[in-house]
Amino acid sequence: MNVAKLPLLPHQKSNSQVDLPYANFHELLKAKTGEAPSREFLIFPETDRRYTYQQFYEISLGASEWLASHVKDFGTICIIFRNTPEFLAVYFGAVARGIIVVPINTELAPAEMRFIIENSDCAAVFYDPELERKIAPLKGEMTIPFHPFADVANLPPLDAKNAEANLPKVEPTAPVVIIYTSGTTGNPKGVVLTHMNFIVDGIAIVNWFQLTPETRSICVLPLFHNNGIVISTTTTLCAGGSIIFVDPKASLRSFWALVDRYGATFTSVMPSILAALLSLPFEGKRGYLKGIICGGQLLPLSLMQNFEARFGVPIFEGFGSTEASSYSSFNRFPAEKRKIGTVGVVLPICDMKVVDDNDNEVPDGTEGELCIRGPNCAIGYHKLPELNAQKFRNRWYHSGDYGLRDKEGNYYFRSRKDDLIIKGGEKIYPAEIENVLSKHTNVTESAVIGVDDPILGHEICAFVNLKDPDANTESELIKYCAQSLARFKQPKQIVIINRLGDMPELPKGPTKKILHRRLRDYYESRLANPQGQEKPKWVQSSTSG
Structure with a gap:
């Protein structure tokens, strides 16, 4: 079917002709x-479980029948699982009945989980019994039913024909998930995405990278995040390929061994994961991985070059967000067509543009806010009408990210709008300084923030993680930056986190994205007032996805 014939919201309409061969998951x-x-469809090395397409299809039908005894069709449920068959069974079983799934980060504190459960208006919570200690306080405080689900093998006997006949009709524009992402005021915001959103994005990525049924994706990111459920799962399913699911916490040290053992050809990661793989002594056999998708934060050029030189795997940088079903642009495929340093060109399912502060489109080469529209764009935010009006205004999703487009149609990602440093009227992107620091032979990772200054508005503080924390001083690193940066872009302060007793590494989210907001909070509470000065006032920030 042509998506133009569906009841789309204004920001879901693009200039492209987009075909949707499947109405739902x-x-x-x-x-x-x-x-x-x-x-073979699903592989779980940790528990040595494997499922063919037929086996998992029957599992999903069985889960669907079981869920029908607990939740009404087209209701909402929360699920709390790691990367397990049980997560996917409940997910596919639920969405087959039009039930909206709200995946919850297993690392959240009970109070944080409670906010999502209450805010999402879910009818029930399904969870891994291994998380019972964390779930127990919620069960004692809340009246909503909690259902443990330990093993797909324990599902009731299935009459597949009858189960199929009992499924309701689920439209492409029906919500499929609510994914909660970081909020600017403390509480996360729920992004409501549809079957159409995920499937058109998945098919577009399959076509872009020429994925086939022989594709074997290794998923190292959590399924409760849009990257895990869209890029690793939906995309590989659209190709008819196979997926290897691993525990994100334990995957890095065994990454290359798993690639070798299962013949993985494709994966999707954050730049910090590439940096971590580079820091480890393990080598991978060349020839298996055909490419790595990378996004979520700026990829330093030196990191990309060092990774490709050592492992021989091309990296394809892209741009997107949870609100756009993950990715909206990619560097061209195959690798020789890439324009290094860009996040590529817009996918054929959507439109992108760059606007100024008045929402006027700017000429190529001019920096501004990156905007997206198309059938990959979400319905909006759950129960946040004012934010919806702000972010989905004038028929476009306004990403809150700064960048530009060149004359060849390539987009450049500069920074989160909220991470922008304005020092004495000059706009400075943290990535400019992080790129310089990443070239230092002793720096493994860096993150730059703006801190309040009574005269200039902002000053620059860089947090760095060193391979050898005793090999360089802060002043040496500042002098190193001075060799490549204009004076106004040079950090006034550098913090070597290896020497911090209470923050030994850069704070990261579940997908290993560096959390600049946490660094600002740390600076304010620990570093801003060494002599008891009045605490600075902070600019709120957010992260996309």
């Missing part, structure tokens, strides 16, 4: 099962 899974029922 269940249709997609059923079609791929019909094409190759005996092909």
Whole structure:
């Protein structure tokens, strides 16, 4: 079907002709099962469980029948699982009935989980019994039902034909998930995404990277994040390929061994994961991985070059956000077509543009806010009408990210709008300084923030992680920056985090994205007032996805 014929919101309409061959996730899974029922679909090395397309299709139907006894069709549930078969069984079983799934980060504190459970208006919570200690306080405080789900093997016997007949009709524009992302005022915000959003994005990525049923994706990011459920899962399913799921916490040290053992050809990561793999002594066999998708934060050029030189795997940088189903642009494929240093050109399913502060589109080469529209864009934020009006205004999703487009149509990502440093009227992107620091042979990671200054508005503080914390001083690193940066861009202060007893590494989210907001909070509470001065007032920030 042509998505233009669907009841789209203004910001979901693009100038492209976009085909949607599957109305929903269940249709997609059923079609791929019909094409190759005996092909291996899901692999879980940690528990040594494997499922063919046919086996998992039946599991999803069984889960759907089981869920129907607990939740009404088109209701909402929260799920709290790691990267396990049980997560995917509940997910696919639920969405086949039009049930909206709210995946919750397993690392959240009980109070944080409670906010999401209450805010999402869910009818029930399904969870991994191994998380019982964390879930127990919630069960004691809340009246909502909690259902442990330990093993897909424990699902009731299935009459597949009858289960299929009992499924409701689920439209492409029906919500499929609410993914909660970081908020600017403390509480996370729920992004409401549809079956259409995920499937059109997945198919676009399959076509872009020429993925096939022989594709074997290794998922090292958590399934409760949009990257795990869209890029690793939906995209590989659209290709009819196979997926290896690993525990994000334990995956890095065993990454290359898993790639070798299972013949993985494709993965999606954050730049900090590439940096971590580079810091480890493990080598991978060349020839398996055909490419790595990378996004979520700026990828330093030196990191990309060092990784590709050592491991021989091309990295394809892209741009997007949870609100746009993950990615909206990519560097061209194959690798020789890339324009290094850019996040590539817009995918054929959507439109992008760059605007100024008055929402006027700016000429190529001019920096501004990156905007997206198309069928990959979310419905909006759950129960946040004012934010919806702000972020989805004038028929476009306003990403809150700064960048530009060149004359060839390549986009450049500069910084989160809220991370921008304005010092004495000069706009400075943290990535400019982070790129310089990343070239230092003793720096493994860096993150730059703006801190309040009574005269200039902002000053610059850089946090760095060193390979050898005793090999360089702060003043030496500042002098190093001075060799490549204009005076107004040079950090006034550098903090070597290896020497901090209470923050030994850069704070990261579940997908290993560096959290600049946490660094600002740390600076304010620990470093800003060494002599008891009045605390500075802080500019609120946010992260996308």
